[in-house]
Amino acid sequence: MIPRHFQITVALVLLAILVSGVVIIRITHKEEALTQQGAELAPVAPVVGGKQEQIQVLIAYDDDQALRWRTAEVFLPTDRSLRARETLRSVLSQYVQTPSPHPLTKGADIKDVYFINQDTMVVDTTSQFADGHPSGILLEELTLISLIETLTANVPGINKVKFLVDGKERETLAGHADLMSFYQTTAVHEMAKEFE
Amino acid sequence: MRWNKPVLALAIIVFYCAMPISGATRGQQLTVYTAQTSYSLPVFDRGGKPYISITELLSPLGASLPQLKSKEWKLELNRAELRLTEDKDKAIIRGHQVDLSGKVLVEEGRVLVPLDASLALLSRLLNTTVDFHRPSRRIFVGNTLVRFHAEFMNQDQPSLVLNFSQPVKPETNHAQDRTTLVFRKEPLVGSAGEAHKQQFGDGAIQSLTYSEDNGTALLTITGNTVLEITRSEDGKTITLQAEKPVETATPESTPESTPTAEGQRHTPEFFVMIDPSHGGYDKGASLGGKVMEKDITLRLARELHKELEERGIASRLLRDGDIELGLERRAEITNEQHAGIYVALHAGPTGKGVRVYASLLADAQQPAAGRFQPWESAQSGALSRSQTAAQAVANELRKKGLTVASLGMPLRPLNNIVSPAIAVELAPDGENVESLENQKRQNTVAAAIASGIAQVRSQMGGRP
Numbered sequence: 066m067i068p069r070h071f072q073i074t075v076a077l078v079l080l081a082i083l084v085s086g087v088v089i090i091r092i093t094h095k096e097e098a099l100t101q102q103g104a105e106l107a108p109v110a111p112v113v114g115g116k117q118e119q120i121q122v123l124i125a126y127d128d129d130q131a132l133r134w135r136t137a138e139v140f141l142p143t144d145r146s147l148r149a150r151e152t153l154r155s156v157l158s159q160y161v162q163t164p165s166p167h168p169l170t171k172g173a174d175i176k177d178v179y180f181i182n183q184d185t186m187v188v189d190t191t192s193q194f195a196d197g198h199p200s201g202i203l204l205e206e207l208t209l210i211s212l213i214e215t216l217t218a219n220v221p222g223i224n225k226v227k228f229l230v231d232g233k234e235r236e237t238l239a240g241h242a243d244l245m246s247f248y249q250t251t252a253v254h255e256m257a258k259e260f261e
Numbered sequence: 262m263r264w265n266k267p268v269l270a271l272a273i274i275v276f277y278c279a280m281p282i283s284g285a286t287r288g289q290q291l292t293v294y295t296a297q298t299s300y301s302l303p304v305f306d307r308g309g310k311p312y313i314s315i316t317e318l319l320s321p322l323g324a325s326l327p328q329l330k331s332k333e334w335k336l337e338l339n340r341a342e343l344r345l346t347e348d349k350d351k352a353i354i355r356g357h358q359v360d361l362s363g364k365v366l367v368e369e370g371r372v373l374v375p376l377d378a379s380l381a382l383l384s385r386l387l388n389t390t391v392d393f394h395r396p397s398r399r400i401f402v403g404n405t406l407v408r409f410h411a412e413f414m415n416q417d418q419p420s421l422v423l424n425f426s427q428p429v430k431p432e433t434n435h436a437q438d439r440t441t442l443v444f445r446k447e448p449l450v451g452s453a454g455e456a457h458k459q460q461f462g463d464g465a466i467q468s469l470t471y472s473e474d475n476g477t478a479l480l481t482i483t484g485n486t487v488l489e490i491t492r493s494e495d496g497k498t499i500t501l502q503a504e505k506p507v508e509t510a511t512p513e514s515t516p517e518s519t520p521t522a523e524g525q526r527h528t529p530e531f532f533v534m535i536d537p538s539h540g541g542y543d544k545g546a547s548l549g550g551k552v553m554e555k556d557i558t559l560r561l562a563r564e565l566h567k568e569l570e571e572r573g574i575a576s577r578l579l580r581d582g583d584i585e586l587g588l589e590r591r592a593e594i595t596n597e598q599h600a601g602i603y604v605a606l607h608a609g610p611t612g613k614g615v616r617v618y619a620s621l622l623a624d625a626q627q628p629a630a631g632r633f634q635p636w637e638s639a640q641s642g643a644l645s646r647s648q649t650a651a652q653a654v655a656n657e658l659r660k661k662g663l664t665v666a667s668l669g670m671p672l673r674p675l676n677n678i679v680s681p682a683i684a685v686e687l688a689p690d691g692e693n694v695e696s697l698e699n700q701k702r703q704n705t706v707a708a709a710i711a712s713g714i715a716q717v718r719s720q721m722g723g724r725p
Contacts, residue, residue, distance in 0.1 A: 127611055130611060130612045199546070199547075199610075200545055200546040200547070200554070201546040201554075201607075201609035201610055201611055202607055202609055202616070202618065202670065202672065202684070202686050203609055203611045203612055203616065203686070203688075204546075204609070204610075204611055206670055233388075235388075236390070236588055236589075236673055237588070237673050240538075240539060240543060240545055240546070241607070241672060241673070242670075242671070242672065243671040243672060243673045243676065245637065245673070246622075246637055246671060246676065248671065252621055252622075252669075252671075255669075256621065256668070256669065256670065259666075259668055
């Protein structure tokens with residue numbers, strides 16, 4: 066006959082093992098979720114080396130409906146594609162910070178850029194860039210103009226730019242600005258003058 | 262255990278295959294058209310509300326089978342997770358809530374959702390334009406459409422030539438005075454909504470009617486004789502011809518020139534196509550509180566329609582309710598109906614006053630010399646007239662004391678429209694976003710747009 070106090074002790078030990086197991090599983094799930102979330106918000110492209118340079122970036126200011134040139138310190142590699150990507154990311158980094166003159170969702174970033182030929186470039190953005198972009202003609206156009214103008218100011222020789230979202234074509238940025246066509250940088254330059 | 266999941270999945274598949282369509286409203290079906298496939302699924306009546314099986318809706322698109330986890334049914338499609346809970350009227354897709362317009366039902370392991378939810382679910386999961394012809398229960402995913410053009414020839418043996426944009430293979434039903442072509446698999450669409458009719462006279466071929474019903478499209482040709490049907494050009498052309506000359510066909514009954522089935526004969530006059538942007542699931546910009554851009558644009562559109570009518574200018578609304586309409590579809594309808602001018606209405610939370618836009622062709626091209634225009638630069642032939650119209654509207658708005666900016670922007674769908682096209686964006690009056698809802702301000706803006714269009718009406722040219 067097993068003593069009653071021994072039975073109770075064993076039952077309590079088993080219960081404690083069960084409870085701690087459940088707690089461990091929940092903590093593990095929570096950690097996994099946090100890791101995944103963190104991974105989504107982390108920069109999608111690796112940090113690149115290069116020389117720190119001062120570049121001119123065209124920043125959108127929603128309150129004034131204006132675009133203004135500002136100076137930014139950026140590590141710029143010599144490779145043309147990487148240089149283009151880092152230039153564009155320097156603009157978006159201004160928008161995702163708090164406070165921001167033109168707020169964009171965290172995670173809005175440039176995944177990669179591709180030169181189709183010497184003067185035509187395709188920019189692949191993260192899904193957060195478009196999914197979380199505020200909707201409105203002006204807000205969307207200001208984003209695109211500031212990106213394209215900054216790009217052409219720092220990476221010469223680009224005449225056409227097209228945007229992808231997570232590797233795919235999308236009709237509009239957030240319901241208004243055209244993402245299907247190639248943007249002529251000269252036409253964008255004329256548009257930018259309206260807001261400078 | 263390892264074999265549990267495959268066995269469960271197999272059991273569910275066997276269950277679905279073996280299960281009778283209990284409770285299905287007799288013969289009612291929904292048809293989904295995609296670029297890769299077309300399929301139909303039964304519609305069930307549950308408490309007077311049409312329901313469909315989520316598995317039958319999404320499996321042909323590559324979705325996983327629904328798995329029950331912690332009271333939630335989960336499945337994956339296009340790298341997006343869909344979560345449904347029994348008796349709840351909301352789904353979760355990519356972490357966002359989606360209204361289902363009714364509760365989720367679970368019957369013997371089968372998950373049913375309201376038919377009306379299919380549009381929102383497909384749009385969200387596939388991240389593409391989805392058009393839902395609700396009365397006829399037809400869903401078009403992406404730009405998957407087959408169009409047709411009809412040419413009536415009133416010769417000794419009257420004939421009707423139907424040209425389709427893609428090969429078609431309809432079923433044919435003959436009755437005494439009519440021939441019906443039934444399109445079950447082809448995403449055939451008409452230009453003037455879900456039904457329209459073209460009259461040819463009172464002879465062997467009298468009329469052509471396009472209609473949609475129960476997940477199918479129908480072309481019905483009436484006449485006073487039996488018609489021979491021939492398919493040619495790999496199914497892209499169908500010719501219907503009277504077997505012998507019919508005496509009752511008279512020259513008086515013949516239309517002045519070759520008509521088309523796209524309703525061109527019914528729309529000879531100049532009219533303004535008013536586009537209240539967004540609608541349905543696409544709410545547009547959030548304008549503070551519960552105010553959505555789609556609601557403001559619809560109210561402004563109705564007001565503009567009234568103002569134009571008062572000035573003797575005909576106008577049509579691209580949507581007159583809270584429905585979803587893709588940007589390409591908006592351009593297609595405008596082009597097919599040969600609008601005199603297209604006016605898109607928007608409302609934005611930023612800036613102040615009103616902004617008037619004409620297209621800025623991103624990839625400027627010369628207008629094509631032939632009949633066909635490149636889709637991305639269809640606007641190029643009308644760009645100067647669009648700029649004239651935008652300027653006239655901007656001037657009228659300024660006369661009303663409003664702050665106005667006139668700009669060129671690469672906006673969808675302006676670039677895809679053949680006729681002059683402008684967009685007008687209403688911004689708040691100063692800091693007050695609620696001013697967008699101000700009826701008096703909306704009336705003022707609508708009146709100014711109508712006056713501007715009336716001024717340049719004669720410069721807009723003929724119908725494209």
